[in-house]
Amino acid sequence: MYVAVKGGQRAIENAHKLLEEVRRGDSTIPELSLDQVTEQLGLAVDRVMAEGSLYDRELAALAIKQAQGDLVEAAFLIRAYRTTLPRFGSTCPIDTRSMQIERRISATFKDLPGGQVLGPTYDYTHRLLDFSLARAGDSPKPLGHAPEAFDDRVEDSGREVVPRITELLEGEELIETVTCDGERSTADLTQNPLKLPASRDVRLQNLARGDEGFLLGLAYSAQRGFGFAGHPFVAEIRSGEVGVTIVPEEIGFPIEIGKIRITECLTFNRHDGSPGCAPKFLLGYGIAFGRNERKAIAMALVDRMLRSREIGEYIRYPAQDEEFVLLHSDNIEASGFVQHLKLPHYVDFQSELALMRQRREEFEKDENYNNGGETHEIEHRVVEGTARS
Amino acid sequence: MKSSIAWSKEPPGVEDPKSGNIEGYNYAYLDEQTKRMIRRTILKAIAIPGHQIPFASREMPLPYGWGTGGIQITASLIGPEDVLKVIDQGSDDTTNAVSIRAFFSKTAGVRTTIRTEEASIIQTRHRIPETPLREGQILVFQVPIPEPLRFMEPRQLECDAIHALADYGIAYVKLYEDIARYGRIAATFDYPVIVENRYIMSPSPIPKFDNPKMDRMPAIQLFGAGREKRIYAVPPYTRVKSLDFEDYPFQVEKWEQNCAICGASDTYLDEIITDDKGNRIFVCSDTDACEKSKKKRKRLDPLIK
Numbered sequence: 001m002y003v004a005v006k007g008g009q010r011a012i013e014n015a016h017k018l019l020e021e022v023r024r025g026d027s028t029i030p031e032l033s034l035d036q037v038t039e040q041l042g043l044a045v046d047r048v049m050a051e052g053s054l055y056d057r058e059l060a061a062l063a064i065k066q067a068q069g070d071l072v073e074a075a076f077l078i079r080a081y082r083t084t085l086p087r088f089g090s091t092c093p094i095d096t097r098s099m100q101i102e103r104r105i106s107a108t109f110k111d112l113p114g115g116q117v118l119g120p121t122y123d124y125t126h127r128l129l130d131f132s133l134a135r136a137g138d139s140p141k142p143l144g145h146a147p148e149a150f151d152d153r154v155e156d157s158g159r160e161v162v163p164r165i166t167e168l169l170e171g172e173e174l175i176e177t178v179t180c181d182g183e184r185s186t187a188d189l190t191q192n193p194l195k196l197p198a199s200r201d202v203r204l205q206n207l208a209r210g211d212e213g214f215l216l217g218l219a220y221s222a223q224r225g226f227g228f229a230g231h232p233f234v235a236e237i238r239s240g241e242v243g244v245t246i247v248p249e250e251i252g253f254p255i256e257i258g259k260i261r262i263t264e265c266l267t268f269n270r271h272d273g274s275p276g277c278a279p280k281f282l283l284g285y286g287i288a289f290g291r292n293e294r295k296a297i298a299m300a301l302v303d304r305m306l307r308s309r310e311i312g313e314y315i316r317y318p319a320q321d322e323e324f325v326l327l328h329s330d331n332i333e334a335s336g337f338v339q340h341l342k343l344p345h346y347v348d349f350q351s352e353l354a355l356m357r358q359r360r361e362e363f364e365k366d367e368n369y370n371n372g373g374e375t376h377e378i379e380h381r382v383v384e385g386t387a388r389s
Numbered sequence: 390m391k392s393s394i395a396w397s398k399e400p401p402g403v404e405d406p407k408s409g410n411i412e413g414y415n416y417a418y419l420d421e422q423t424k425r426m427i428r429r430t431i432l433k434a435i436a437i438p439g440h441q442i443p444f445a446s447r448e449m450p451l452p453y454g455w456g457t458g459g460i461q462i463t464a465s466l467i468g469p470e471d472v473l474k475v476i477d478q479g480s481d482d483t484t485n486a487v488s489i490r491a492f493f494s495k496t497a498g499v500r501t502t503i504r505t506e507e508a509s510i511i512q513t514r515h516r517i518p519e520t521p522l523r524e525g526q527i528l529v530f531q532v533p534i535p536e537p538l539r540f541m542e543p544r545q546l547e548c549d550a551i552h553a554l555a556d557y558g559i560a561y562v563k564l565y566e567d568i569a570r571y572g573r574i575a576a577t578f579d580y581p582v583i584v585e586n587r588y589i590m591s592p593s594p595i596p597k598f599d600n601p602k603m604d605r606m607p608a609i610q611l612f613g614a615g616r617e618k619r620i621y622a623v624p625p626y627t628r629v630k631s632l633d634f635e636d637y638p639f640q641v642e643k644w645e646q647n648c649a650i651c652g653a654s655d656t657y658l659d660e661i662i663t664d665d666k667g668n669r670i671f672v673c674s675d676t677d678a679c680e681k682s683k684k685k686r687k688r689l690d691p692l693i694k
Contacts, residue, residue, distance in 0.1 A: 008482045008484050008486070009482065009487050011484075012484055012487055012488065076448070076452065077450075079448035080448050080449060080450040082448070083423075083447040083449075084413075084414055084415065084418070084419075084420060086420065190445070190447075193443040193444060193446065193618040194618070195443070196545060196546055197546075323544060323545060323546070327545075332448055332452075332453060333453045333616045335452060335453075336451075336452030336453030336454040336455060336457070336616065337452075337453050337454035337533070337616055338454070339452060339454065340452070340453075340454030340455050340533070343455065343477070343485050343514075344477065344483050344484070344485075345478075345515075346478050346659050346674070347478045347479065347515045347516060347578070347594075347595075347657070347659070347674055348577070348578045348579075348594050348596065350596070350657075350658070350659055350660055351577035351578050351596045351597070351598070351642055352577055352578075353660065354577075354642055354644075355575065355577050359571065362572070
């Protein structure tokens, strides 16, 4: 009988062995290589890097393989590895103006300097299953020539700057201008715990690491009326590779240590003016590792929502509520805590059980509670009371 | 960017039997700077008994909600000389306890035990051992929700203000409402305590049966909440009182049965369903204490099986 509470050790070992077997699947089918994952499941790699908060395609591919394609689990593996890495210092801010543009579009202007570059996107595809991919021999013909807009820019110079849309509208004063708070060093949630109220850099870092699905849901809710008073606009979205530079103390000048691919999004939102804030379009900002426009746009919308306090909007909806958003955005935290319910709770449940028996006994004795037809209603009320307590 | 480490030849996670450590990771998993940060937080927590200190909690290779706070505290305290005991629900052999114990024997090469009196560090989830702890021992609690007022006031800023002002009216109103509605205080586990007559503190989800053990305990009691990023502490010999009223004093759970294995009548019992006909037995939740009391009983009466 005691078997029920003892014997954990061997059971766990067996569970781990079984997992290994299930993870590998049918061993007559060739094993997945990390190259295959980085090359053919690139968007999964991107998401794991973003939520794992570590830019390393190979490690992300390894995590995806190890997690059987469960991307939240893979991001968790990456986070747990990332946290052990030594920190050499901070990079200079990346300059997205000098991005090697792969895709850049604006939804607010038909054309603009730098052009509309569609790049590799599902946006304009028909979502029909392509059964030809189910057969072996999937290797599309190379394009043969670079896209036109891309051509234009390459002719000018090797490293062209594509101005951001905010710069293009600077003279108008209709768009909020971003000022740099140069005095203060940027906050880092991985080094200091979240404090409320949070500054914008903290919020942006939190959102950039946050769960794509959670941000998507919040952004959607804000868009559907639980937040935005008017329609938000994607002013610009761009993705491509940017150089990452550091200034080592002993050298004193910037050196480029590598390139990362990112997606950046700027949104405009109408603001009709409030005390101390003239009517203008306010900015939302989103950024994500790799190609991830869904995340970048959702983040920009939520960023704008979280500025409600700053611009004196009445905070009424979840997407505006800093504490609600920032404390529940992290899927590593959320996934762990939700699933901890699988752990044994014998002790706690035992004490609830004991109390419940006692209460039941008294209930049976008490005539006021126990008179025929009313029982059901009162029980219902008691259950409601405990659910809240 | 390419990964800067040469993991492709030798993936991290391979055991190096010489150091009792895992290759690619620091002793006891966390890097030394993180350990120092956590130790500072612990010192602060000990200096202000019962007060929650925010800390930069790290991601651990175990999920949030599975003991990451406790693991971080243990990882930053543990050394090669330590002897570690890990329990979950009072037992050394439940899945999570096995997993955490294995984690530290792997990453810290530390000796582990199931005997309460042998351990220098005891990490626990949901119980305090029945065997009284002594000076020099450290009891590390895993805490899911460190804020004792959370379900009365969901907002952290509000809770912070309540603690700062020691304006604990709502905590007592909650108890009063229980009495008005049910005739008694209905909190069963995670029953709030007041530490040195100042801070209301969550004892973690231990059954209220264990609350009196916290009072003036000779061992250090440390509480780690990883996901919520808080550490708090009860230093040795500190007064810990469970909230109550003069006319409705604090009471602990009692059972009519004794333990079916060791016969103890003074321990916390788990209920075990033995068949589908409604039969139950009750056994000690603390498996180590149960084993000991069984041996003792056998010594006194050899006829007992």
